[in-house]
Amino acid sequence: MRTGISVDEALALVLEEAKGELPVEEVPLKEAYGRVLAEDLVSLVNHPDQDDTAVDGYACREEDTLGASPQNPVRLRVIGESPAGRPFAGRVGRGEAVAVYTGAPIPEGADALIRVEDTRREGEYVLLLAPASAKDIRPQGDDLRKGEVYLRRGDLLTPGRLGLAAAMGHPRLKVFRRPRVGILSTGDEVVEPGEPLPYGGVYNSNAYSLLGLVLEAGGEPVLLGKVEDRSDAVLKRLEEAGPLDLLLTSGGVSMGEYDVVRKVLEERGEVLFWKVRQQPGGPLLLARLGELPVLGLPGNPVSSMVTFFLYGRAFLFRLLQRTEPPYRALKARALTPFRGAPGKRVFRRGVLSFEGELVVRSTGNQSSGVLRSMAQGNALVVVPPDQNVAEGEVVEVIPLTFVL
Template sequence: MALLPVAEALKHILESADTLETEDVSLRHALGRTLARSIEARVDNPPFDASAMDGYAVRAEDVSEVPVTLKLIGEAGAGQPFSGTVAKGQTVRIFTGAAMPSGADSVVIQENVTADGAAVTFREAADRDDNVRPKGQDFTKGRALFEKGQRLTARDILLAAAAGHGTLPVVRKPIVALLATGDELVEPGTPLGPGQISASNSFGLAAVVEAAGGEARLLGIARDTLDSLDDAIRQADGADILVTIGGASVGDYDLVRPALENAGAKLAFYKIAMRPGKPLFFGSRTAGKNQQHCLGLPGNPVASLICSRVFLVPLLGRLLGRDVPLEAIDAVLGDALPANGPREHYMRARLDLTTAPPRAVPFKNQDSGMITALQCADCLIVVPIDAPAQPAGSPVKVLKLDI
């Protein structure tokens, strides 16, 4: 059976997914969330003409010729407006952020003024609107501030608060159940017995999920028996995505696919033309009230994390209502590459952004057992199927690892 190309596998996965439901969250919990609809300002900012400096509010015509002495009639502080009106020959002491008094149209900074009781002498002239922030200078009520599908940053939350929003409508976080499989696995930090290894994949993938805007739920480790797998898969009911790790190959103990089929999953494809990551499958099942996506990743940690970047991250983006394509960028090779074989190769590399175009330097050792090389990498060079040998300086497509 021919292996499915990566692009076709990703297209199938994305076409199976729709945006999740909307919920309102407080600004304190909005960081990193995805807006479910566009947002407009509810107020003007500033909501009134405000002083931009500490000084004295005046009528500009009264200080057009200096020196001149005006009568001090009051004070305006932030949140404590002056209630009267500034008339000819009068001034009000004012502080930064305070509302401009009625009748005043400019502010003279305090460094240019000498005050002696109620007599205030101005040594510098002022024009109308000097040191005044007019109402709505930043934005006005009804102005569009955010687009649907936008992922909220700290700066966005600051703006939303200033625009009068206490809560924001966001897409519900996709829940991703992560199930490691294998008799050889033990929880990280546990002393290793003969033939055992630490179950690292679940923790790396949980970080991927949460960085992409999802909620990760670790189901622990299922043993290489159908009973253990059946029990573990039942724990994933209610999750939007079930990610299984390992047990997806063709060995005697690779029982994940049969266990998923026992749980009602219908597999859409199995095995893809990707290196690393050939033993990957995708399907769906009804799990509780949810139609659950089932993504089977290889047990090899390097292959698992690379496949999560190529398939799981875009799937999460689709569920959140914001497309996250492969985002391949143009670069040139820092070193020569040999000819490629029948699978699209995702090669670990470092990206030098000081050159134009950026220069991608592939690691010499691409062995999928080298987790340290993955940790040192910041991008993947995407080498097409059956690509010929490429000298240094050749154009390539690069996928950034961090999202």
């Protein structure tokens, strides 16, 4: 078992455990939002499927409109109209025009458009107050070309990508099955919200914070409830967890007499590392119980959320073969000081905003037990080991993608 490792070493070991490939399932387009594509997606059609108009106006021949101006308008006879979905069937000849509406095909014989605001209608004629041009004609395949790949295996199906898949002509999509993530809370003091809170008790906030984090990262959370601080109870619940891709335990991984999760995993499984040189979340543990990867998160609410965001989220992204990274670092100017720690990389909670430049300020109390900081903050401020960040300095920040 490795212990006291760096953040980068811990992340590398976690990613090594995201092995194998998730099964693929096919779902209707209406159920695909938030899923991850399991294959490259080619367009089944050209879009638009012919030259069409980007504006409301009149289709005509450019050569008929040269020199048109408000002082010297060009007069064309309107021979029909072409709404979207009901294209004009005839041909535009010399001195003729067809009224067209956004998205309608360009009639045969026309090679230019004039916007309706640059015209004046007079019965069966239209007066052009400017020359027509081809600039508002969208050529066939301008957006999509049949047979070309526009979405990749591993792409998260966002609203825009879902719409793109529909525009490409796909009614169903192959996606990876959501990773099943067990969430197990430990601690005699932990009770469920709604139950009477005993003296010294605490409500089970970690299970629901982690549930939200797992969902946001693309997983399927499986709440396994709470077990007492007894080795036999912990082992029984772990063995009954069922088929999972990852097990999260909350609490029981530190150095106390009642931190039994670590002891059970040491005796019945294989602990790959314990303790990371970071704050909060130093007692993080990675283990295997049979073939099941187990991420033992600290019990303090902030520590639990921060460690999942940094490591559990990365695990799920790797398992889902996501094309984008699990998080991105930015640079911002600190409007408040941020304290570091000897020998540890520190993740302070901050509020990131744009005020002429990206700036970040502290959420206030940075104790790992102050869950408010994860609700009020929208970024982690990264303070390198053995350093402090003074007001006005530029610092690395990691936006918390689950915050609105």
